[in-house]
Amino acid sequence: MxxxxxxxxxxxxxxxxxxxxxxxxxxxxxxxxxxxxxxxxxxxxxxxxxxxxxxxxxxxxxxxxxxxxxxxxxxxxxxxxxxxxxxxxxxxxxxxxxxxxxxxxxxxxxxxxxxxxxxxxxxxxxxxxxxxxxxxxxxxxxxxxxxxxxxxxxxxxxxxxxxxxxxDHGGWWWVVVPAAVGLSTPDVYRHFDRLHPDAPETPASAEPLLAALATAEPVRLARVLHNDLQEPAIDLRPELGTLIERGEAEGALRGMVSGSGPTCVFLCDSHEGSMAVFAGLSATYDVVLPALGPVAGAHVVVS
The missing domain is CATH 3.30.230.10 (Ribosomal Protein S5; domain 2)
Structure with missing residues (x-):
């Protein structure tokens, strides 16, 4: 009952x-x-x-x-x-x-x-x-x-x-830059199919990323960040590539498109490093957000 x-x-x-x-x-x-x-x-x-x-x-x-x-x-x-x-x-x-x-x-x-x-x-x-x-x-x-x-x-x-x-024992510092206009996930996948008609049936393995996570070292993680949808997203929205270059020039260890985009995220080496990237990107982009990961999944908020 x-x-x-x-x-x-x-x-x-x-x-x-x-x-x-x-x-x-x-x-x-x-x-x-x-x-x-x-x-x-x-x-x-x-x-x-x-x-x-x-x-x-x-x-x-x-x-x-x-x-x-x-x-x-x-x-x-x-x-x-x-x-x-x-x-x-x-x-x-x-x-x-x-x-x-x-x-x-x-x-x-x-x-x-x-x-x-x-x-x-x-x-x-x-x-x-x-x-x-x-x-x-x-x-x-x-x-x-x-x-x-x-x-x-x-x-x-x-x-x-x-x-x-x-x-995951790391505490990862991110800077997030949303786009003013969204990007359709189905459109990005369709463009991936157009760009890669001979894509393998088996997707690229996450094992190298998991190994880097286990070290809790930001530089090692930055080297293996990977997104197969980044190419089609940037091809549809070239300004995303420009944003990634700018964030890395401001000191991010690595920038990448988040999922199917168009939000871009930047991995930084520390809280201080993320604040420097945040300040540098804020000079040009209207919305720049600092973030930390990982955090908990869905949970009740106790008032």
Missing amino acids: RAQRASKPLTVRAAAKINLHLGVGRVREDGFHPLDTVYQAISLHDDLTLSETPEGDSLTVLGSPYVDLRDVPTDASNIALKALAEVSCGVGHDVAISKQIPVAGGMAGGSADAAAALLAHDRLHDLRQPDEVLLSQAARLGSDVPFSLVGGTARGRGRGEVVEPVE
């Missing part, structure tokens, strides 16, 4: 992700690409607050000033409401999302919201489902949603939804 429902709203925080390694194989017959990736959750996050209502589900979205909310749906097509529909327990919910994660930026902001909705629903109604049940629900919603539940640093395989946590 289900325990008594919580009577007050509940807030869950879910972090942005970056891909330290993103190996992409040839597109499969089902339209997905096989991946071997290493995710890391960083300290940009969305907060989702869930409460019961006698009416149907409703959604409001607010965001930090740099977050463009124009393309975030507030109807049933929003992935957070899709997540609630996936696990519906027959009551309505008010959903309020406060976003820090850039929209269409390659940082899995929508996936974070979906993961937050799944966990919030589970905890609000005191269901306490096993992790494997929540992860199965997450995988049905999207490739990045399971990682948004897990957080930390993790390896993803399949289409990215098969997630295995990775031991």
Whole structure:
């Protein structure tokens, strides 16, 4: 028998992700690409607050000033409401999302919201489902949603939804530069297919990246950061290449496109190094954000 429902709203925080390694194989017959990736959750996050209502589900979205909310749906097509529909327990919910994660930026902001909705629903109604049940629900919603539940640093395989946590003793300093205009993930994958019609079936292995992570040395990690979608993203948006060059000139150990882009991230050698890169890029770019990783996956915010 289900325990008594919580009577007050509940807030869950879910972090942005970056891909330290993103190996992409040839597109499969089902339209997905096989991946071997290493995710890391960083300290940009969305907060989702869930409460019961006698009416149907409703959604409001607010965001930090740099977050463009124009393309975030507030109807049933929003992935957070899709997540609630996936696990519906027959009551309505008010959903309020406060976003820090850039929209269409390659940082899995929508996936974070979906993961937050799944966990919030589970905890609000005191269901306490096993992790494997929540992860199965997450995988049905999207490739990045399971990682948004897990957080930390993790390896993803399949289409990215098969997630295995990775031991990571590093404290990694990042500088994040979102783009003013998003970039469609399907468009980037299609361009990857055009650029690499003979891509191997098996994606590039994440093993070198995992070995570097184990050392907790930023210089070693910088050498093996890898993203097969960076080339098509820069080909579609050449200014991303210019941004990466600028960030490395300002002192970053390595710059790269985050996931399918267009957000770019820069690995730095220390907090002081990240502040220098932050200051240098802020002279030209309107939005520059410092971040630390890894951080926790989706979790209840205790007020």
